[in-house]
Amino acid sequence: MAIVGGGIVGLAVARELVRRNPRSSLCVLEREAEMGTHQTGHNSGVIHAGVYYQPGSLKARLCVEGARELYEYCAERDIAHERCGKVIIATDSSELPRLDDLERRGRANGVPGLRRIDAADIEQIEPHARGIAGLHSPGTGIVDFPAVARAYAQDVLEAGGAVARGCEVTDVEVRARSLRLIHARGTTEAGQAIFCAGAWADRLAVTAGADPDPRIVPFRGAYLKLATERRHLVRSLIYPVPDPALPFLGVHLTKHIDGEVLIGPTALIAGARDAYRLGRMQRRDVLDTLAWPGTWRMLARWWRTGVSELRYAAVRSAFVHAAARYVPELQASDVEPSFAGVRAQALGRDGRLIDDFVFSATPRALHVRNAPSPAATASLAIARHVADEAGRAFGL
Ligand SMILES: Cc1cc2nc3c(=O)[nH]c(=O)nc-3n(C[C@H](O)[C@H](O)[C@H](O)COP(=O)(O)OP(=O)(O)OC[C@H]3O[C@@H](n4cnc5c(N)ncnc54)[C@H](O)[C@@H]3O)c2cc1C
Numbered sequence: 255m256a257i258v259g260g261g262i263v264g265l266a267v268a269r270e271l272v273r274r275n276p277r278s279s280l281c282v283l284e285r286e287a288e289m290g291t292h293q294t295g296h297n298s299g300v301i302h303a304g305v306y307y308q309p310g311s312l313k314a315r316l317c318v319e320g321a322r323e324l325y326e327y328c329a330e331r332d333i334a335h336e337r338c339g340k341v342i343i344a345t346d347s348s349e350l351p352r353l354d355d356l357e358r359r360g361r362a363n364g365v366p367g368l369r370r371i372d373a374a375d376i377e378q379i380e381p382h383a384r385g386i387a388g389l390h391s392p393g394t395g396i397v398d399f400p401a402v403a404r405a406y407a408q409d410v411l412e413a414g415g416a417v418a419r420g421c422e423v424t425d426v427e428v429r430a431r432s433l434r435l436i437h438a439r440g441t442t443e444a445g446q447a448i449f450c451a452g453a454w455a456d457r458l459a460v461t462a463g464a465d466p467d468p469r470i471v472p473f474r475g476a477y478l479k480l481a482t483e484r485r486h487l488v489r490s491l492i493y494p495v496p497d498p499a500l501p502f503l504g505v506h507l508t509k510h511i512d513g514e515v516l517i518g519p520t521a522l523i524a525g526a527r528d529a530y531r532l533g534r535m536q537r538r539d540v541l542d543t544l545a546w547p548g549t550w551r552m553l554a555r556w557w558r559t560g561v562s563e564l565r566y567a568a569v570r571s572a573f574v575h576a577a578a579r580y581v582p583e584l585q586a587s588d589v590e591p592s593f594a595g596v597r598a599q600a601l602g603r604d605g606r607l608i609d610d611f612v613f614s615a616t617p618r619a620l621h622v623r624n625a626p627s628p629a630a631t632a633s634l635a636i637a638r639h640v641a642d643e644a645g646r647a648f649g650l
Pocket of ligand 1: 628
């Protein structure tokens with residue numbers, strides 16, 4: 255069995271499979287020199303509680319289950335984490351219907367401890383924040399996701415699996431009794447494979463014989479951070495009431511497990527699937543984005559949102575101004591640039607930004623085609639889901 259991709263999802267899947275099938279031979283093939291280099295190592299570090307997601311969706315179920323399991327795992331393995339809670343704040347009455355809807359979703363999803371709060375409660379929980387109403391999710395937390403991924407890799411090794419770095423899989427040949435994976439260090443013959451390649455998921459799936467729909471379009475998300483002497487402005491996590499159609503947008507103020515307070519991320523279409531540096535372009539990535547009909551349909555629908563995201567990315571004071579709606583004392587001089595992440599966003603041919611997790615199958619292979627936030631939170635639950643699918647598909 256080969257697992258392609260050593261991010262938090264691939265490693266969680268490998269861990270689950272090797273534990274369920276201790277006599278099997280399993281290897282993780284990762285293209286980079288280290289595990290968890292891409293989305294797993296460049297994100298907000300939040301253990302989401304499951305408030306946002308459509309009741310009945312995979313995200314809703316796997317996030318709530320995954321968060322519970324992740325807290326237990328971190329406690330067992332002594333991984334840095336904190337159940338610090340989050341407030342979602344409405345700043346004017348036009349947002350109240352969406353806040354009501356969010357509360358309904360959170361309750362339907364079984365989010366632990368979710369509570370409606372008023373202006374006084376907001377100030378009590380976050381003394382520097384302001385709003386007219388909100389939701390408090392005490393079960394939301396923060397964690398060191400790269401440390402979680404390293405612990406999963408350790409579990410794989412201890413259970414008898416192997417982990418190979420610097421192994422970019424470039425081709426997949428489907429044979430009668432196996433899959434032949436051609437990679438940077440040679441070839442691996444596998445009975446079955448599970449592809450968990452994040453921003454490159456669509457390419458590998460197509461190589462293995464899958465439909466090109468959905469395509470991954472990369473979105474670069476840059477963060478600012480609060481200057482050390484201003485970190486006290488944010489105790490835990492302060493989030494806006496999201497637009498249900500674009501739940502990942504909006505200015506988030508997030509305490510990080512290392513003590514930093516992040517503001518962001520922005521969301522701008524990127525010229526490369528690893529565009530951590532502003533302006534990085536990869537010819538193939540640009541062509542794949544431009545040649546996809548869904549890109550143009552999405553842009554036609556969301557161009558206004560795109561323009562405002564562009565403004566946030568280009569004009570720091572505009573971004574800080576948006577954050578100051580929630581924390582009025584914030585000023586442009588309080589922030590410094592921080593890191594950027596690249597979101598692997600699955601985009602349908604029809605221009606739909608695909609929200610839920612997507613899994614699919616080709617002969618002898620399963621593919622994780624869309625694992626955006628909260629997939630890091632949900633990694634242990636996703637792993638169980640994929641291992642169940644693998645059990646059915648491969649007769650394990
Ligand atoms: C800006 C941002 C903020 C986020 N915030 C949060 C958050 O607060 N909480 C949360 O739960 N989630 C968050 N997420 C989402 C979360 O980071 C991802 O859902 C999760 O990391 C996905 O894990 P993965 O293993 O699928 O992807 P990745 O971590 O990207 O791993 C994919 C791996 O596959 C490897 N790979 C790719 N192609 C090949 C190949 N051909 N051969 C071999 N290996 C290959 C890559 O090198 C990589 O290591 C955020 C994401 C972003 C971008």
